[in-house]
Amino acid sequence: MASILELARSRRTVRRFQRRSVGLEDIVYVLETARQAPSGANRQPWRFIVVRDRGLKRRIREGCEEAERGFHERAPAWMKRWLREKGITWRKPFLEEAPVLILVFGRKTEPYWVQSIWIAVGYILLALEERGLSTVTYTPPRTGWANELLGVPRDYILQVILPIGYPGEEPEKPPRLPLSEIAFLEEWGNPLGGVKE
């Protein structure tokens, strides 16, 4: 097994996937991992809907793209530029092309529900990498339509869609800030320096 740091380093966000199908046992593996995450007051506010059905994936894509069009019009200038550089548009073909989607819902009445959900997402990202699978954490700008489409109670909010498959592209890892700029010792601005990994 690779170390956590190795998995974190090798992981790339991927938006194009191979057609090769994904075993449900891999999906169960990553959700078993997510299930173990800590959560506020152990309320486990997460629910996961796994979607493999082609027609359903298309309807999810349509719901997302409709929401995206408005978002892209309203985005601030810096983000429009970033989106353009990255080639990101309102179109979300990966929602149809990925063999599997995991839709992650969070129960908005639970303490620290958003925080808990995203700890679990962090677990999922590393578990996917361990299995050689890729994803992108994609959150549509509006989500109510997903509750109707999938019969999800109103107190659960779609937090993220994870399209999952074997990577169909090998993107560069976007550069990270050096540790000296993000980690400080005892006070802001004092680099956690002089220490080798």
Next chain:
Amino acid sequence: MASILELARSRRTVRRFQRRSVGLEDIVYVLETARQAPSGANRQPWRFIVVRDRGLKRRIREGCEEAERGFHERAPAWMKRWLREKGITWRKPFLEEAPVLILVFGRKTEPYWVQSIWIAVGYILLALEERGLSTVTYTPPRTGWANELLGVPRDYILQVILPIGYPGEEPEKPPRLPLSEIAFLEEWGNPLGGVKE
């Protein structure tokens, strides 16, 4: 190395720590891992302050406990009951007793900053477990005092404090809901069943 699922399973939330000191190289390891996490538009909204100074830990504890007293008075009945069952009060001795604190700040002007921070926290939790270290994700009810104490710009918000050390207790893992209750196939309520790990 253990698998991600094994690490996730073995991890416990711990509030009591051994006095044994924690090597800074372990802290660098977990922060290197966090640094690799994906974030909204790759804006890396996280900043980490590592605190080992005894006097500073005490002042952090005092800031937290002052905020906690009001929170405990206002908590809803079910949470008061849960807190009592768990023996959780406004007192946070682990903030002084843990050899190291990591304070995680998020830049509130970045897209998906909360979500990004907590993916990174998920990475940290697994990296700590890999190193035999324990923590509890503790967020004080008010946080502005921490900016003043540590010289942190106002656009960064304290999201969580991670007291880190070797475990000084071996708590049971709070039970998790079975996968059949949290993971569905194609629609809400349809268990992702019949599949072995």
